[in-house]
Amino acid sequence: METVELLIIGxxxxxxxxxxxxxxxxxxxxxxxxxxxLGGQLIKQTHMFFGSEKQYAATRGTDxxxxxxxxxxxxxxxxxxxKNTTALGMYEDGVVTLARNDKYIKVKPKAIIVATGASEKVxxxxxxxxxxxxxxxxxxxxxxxxxxxxxxxxxxxxxGNIGLIVSYQLMQAGVKVEAIIDAAPEIGGYLVHxxxxxxxxxxxxxxxxxxxxxxLDYLEKAVLxxxxxxxxxVRGTEKxxxxxxxxxxxxxxxLTELLMQKGCEVKYVPExxxxxxxxxxxxxxxxxxxxVAGDVSGVEEASAAMVEGYLxxxxxxDKIGxxxxxxxxxxxxxxxxxxxxxxxxxxxxxxxxxxxxxxRAQDV
Amino acid sequence: xxxxxxxxxxEMVMKTFPTKERLEKGSVAVxxxxxxxxxxxxxxxxxxxxxxxxxxxxDLPTLDHERCNGCTLCMVNCPGLAIVVVDKNYTxxxxxxxxxxxFKPLPLEGDIVRGLNRAGEHICDVEVVKIxxxxxxxxxxxxxxxxxxxxLYDFITIEVGVK
Amino acid sequence: MKAELRIKNHxxxxxxxxxxxxxxxxxxxxxxxxxxxxxxxxxxxGVKVLGRSxxxxxPRGFYCAIGNCxxxxxxxxxxxxxxxxxxxxxxxxxxxxxxxxxxLLWKL
Numbered sequence: 001m002e003t004v005e006l007l008i009i010g011x012x013x014x015x016x017x018x019x020x021x022x023x024x025x026x027x028x029x030x031x032x033x034x035x036x037x038l039g040g041q042l043i044k045q046t047h048m049f050f051g052s053e054k055q056y057a058a059t060r061g062t063d064x065x066x067x068x069x070x071x072x073x074x075x076x077x078x079x080x081x082x083k084n085t086t087a088l089g090m091y092e093d094g095v096v097t098l099a100r101n102d103k104y105i106k107v108k109p110k111a112i113i114v115a116t117g118a119s120e121k122v123x124x125x126x127x128x129x130x131x132x133x134x135x136x137x138x139x140x141x142x143x144x145x146x147x148x149x150x151x152x153x154x155x156x157x158x159x160g161n162i163g164l165i166v167s168y169q170l171m172q173a174g175v176k177v178e179a180i181i182d183a184a185p186e187i188g189g190y191l192v193h194x195x196x197x198x199x200x201x202x203x204x205x206x207x208x209x210x211x212x213x214x215x216l217d218y219l220e221k222a223v224l225x226x227x228x229x230x231x232x233x234v235r236g237t238e239k240x241x242x243x244x245x246x247x248x249x250x251x252x253x254x255l256t257e258l259l260m261q262k263g264c265e266v267k268y269v270p271e272x273x274x275x276x277x278x279x280x281x282x283x284x285x286x287x288x289x290x291x292v293a294g295d296v297s298g299v300e301e302a303s304a305a306m307v308e309g310y311l312x313x314x315x316x317x318d319k320i321g322x323x324x325x326x327x328x329x330x331x332x333x334x335x336x337x338x339x340x341x342x343x344x345x346x347x348x349x350x351x352x353x354x355x356x357x358x359x360r361a362q363d364v
Numbered sequence: 365x366x367x368x369x370x371x372x373x374x375e376m377v378m379k380t381f382p383t384k385e386r387l388e389k390g391s392v393a394v395x396x397x398x399x400x401x402x403x404x405x406x407x408x409x410x411x412x413x414x415x416x417x418x419x420x421x422x423d424l425p426t427l428d429h430e431r432c433n434g435c436t437l438c439m440v441n442c443p444g445l446a447i448v449v450v451d452k453n454y455t456x457x458x459x460x461x462x463x464x465x466x467f468k469p470l471p472l473e474g475d476i477v478r479g480l481n482r483a484g485e486h487i488c489d490v491e492v493v494k495i496x497x498x499x500x501x502x503x504x505x506x507x508x509x510x511x512x513x514x515x516l517y518d519f520i521t522i523e524v525g526v527k
Numbered sequence: 528m529k530a531e532l533r534i535k536n537h538x539x540x541x542x543x544x545x546x547x548x549x550x551x552x553x554x555x556x557x558x559x560x561x562x563x564x565x566x567x568x569x570x571x572x573g574v575k576v577l578g579r580s581x582x583x584x585x586p587r588g589f590y591c592a593i594g595n596c597x598x599x600x601x602x603x604x605x606x607x608x609x610x611x612x613x614x615x616x617x618x619x620x621x622x623x624x625x626x627x628x629x630x631l632l633w634k635l
Contacts, residue, residue: 131588
């Protein structure tokens with residue numbers, strides 16, 4: 001059994017920021033991630049981030065990873081980093097089990113921050129399992145981590161921010177995007193992203209869905225169909241397009257399995273991607289000393305995930321006796337940053353979702 | 365309409381553009397940011413105090429065209445690639461457009477390339493007069509392009525070679 | 528190796544592809560690069576079908592590429608159910624398509 005003060009599960013944007021925040025408060029941290037690189041999905045984001053300077057705006061996601069890792073490096077004596085390590089379970093007696101390079105490890109931390117992120121949703125239509133149909137994140141991994149194109153002609157399903165950004169990245173990789181479709185009557189992502197794809201000649205078909213995929217062993221064609229305002233298919237509006245890749249970008253769902261195993265209260269909140277843990281303003285769940293940060297606490301932009309990480313790291317460290325010298329100032333700042341990131345009209349849904357899971361303040 | 369196409373209408377474009385009088389006076393930025401999102405790098409980048417400091421990070425940028433000198437700092441810092449810089453009277457016939465460009469291969473100076481409108485349609489051919497891609501621009505190159513004045517309100521970018 | 532799927536000139540990123548690794552897929556010779564996963568090396572070589580489903584024998588390719596979805600399970604050096612989207616390619620690996628659940632090497 002290894003003793004740990006604070007265990008952070010997941011080293012994406014939220015987990016990295018949580019580690020920096022906790023360790024700068026004086027806590028000793030164990031940071032585990034199942035991948036062999038740190039940064040989570042940040043390492044695939046070649047675009048400049050939105051937000052303000054505090055959330056590294058106008059910096060590319062790939063470079064934000066470098067900034068955060070350089071920060072982590074400063075505290076390396078107090079951060080134990082386990083890569084290739086999967087958290088298997090969180091038990092009643094406080095033990096967390098980990099699999100590291102086929103070895104089984106048990107740790108008993110005083111507090112835990114779960115920052116496991118989210119997984120991509122799938123979409124139901126005939127032949128949706130054909131090879132050539134990939135999640136948008138998979139396409140990003142292939143292109144932006146390994147330098148391999150997913151194919152030659154792509155249909156993007158979903159015009160949210162991820163769908164729009166990945167379409168642009170596909171073009172940067174030299175792949176033709178035949179069309180972007182979305183079932184909704186309006187584009188879901190930021191319109192600046194939509195405009196920058198549209199002006200390069202990629203059509204965006206709103207109120208369109210995939211009727212079926214066609215192919216014997218892999219995707220060869222996609223059939224699109226329009227839907228009316230009641231989401232019913234409009235007969236006779238089918239369009240067949242030749243594509244060898246279909247990229248599914250219809251949202252993410254929080255990876256809450258560990259929290260549920262532990263018994264943390266979760267609620268189904270569609271605005272936040274599905275089952276999400278309830279939490280207080282410190283990002284502590286219904287169980288003492290179990291904190292959350294990032295997409296696992298509700299799917300949002302990475303900018304918010306980073307601030308949530310800083311806030312949860314600060315509060316988790318405080319909870320186990322390591323109060324940062326500027327605790328009150330920092331906490332106020334992080335809460336204000338989150339508030340302002342979520343203040344705009346594009347965040348109506350997020351605010352509605354958070355209202356359902358945030359348990360009102362105990363100790364501030 | 366814009367919400368379902370991503371293509372700004374003529375009316376929106378005209379409202380965003382500087383006045384005719386300002387256009388006569390030389391380089392100026394055109395910021396096509398029509399929807400409130402949490403994003404403020406243009407305002408923090410501006411050294412001329414031309415883009416009003418945001419009260420709320422979700423504010424739309426308001427550009428004082430009189431103060432703007434077309435320096436392009438906001439353009440390379442805009443994560444949405446929503447800014448171009450226009451010098452209407454660069455020559456008798458042509459306006460000079462500076463646009464952000466993140467594709468490879470970059471065109472060469474002197475190339476004639478296909479000019480596109482906001483819907484991605486080929487509307488004119490334009491000449492590349494200058495390419496700037498220093499390290500400080502962080503891979504967002506600036507292309508300077510000669511565009512016939514009649515396309516001032518239509519031209520927005522150039523075709524990229526994805527076949 | 529199909530050259531056309533490898534990105535040669537990217538506006539933002541550089542890809543270091545240094546050491547070539549040789550491996551076998553369905554007993555034929557293939558090549559990939561050190562540092563990439565099995566699924567990526569196969570994809571770059573034009574292999575899309577990584578296995579077949581248990582009941583309906585449907586073709587399976589990868590879906591999530593981050594080890595979540597189990598769509599890319601293959602037999603690697605005789606071991607079934609290897610998540611090829613997250614396991615790194617190694618020199619001399621023997622990779623086979625997996626049909627259904629695969630059989631464990633050890634017996635109770």
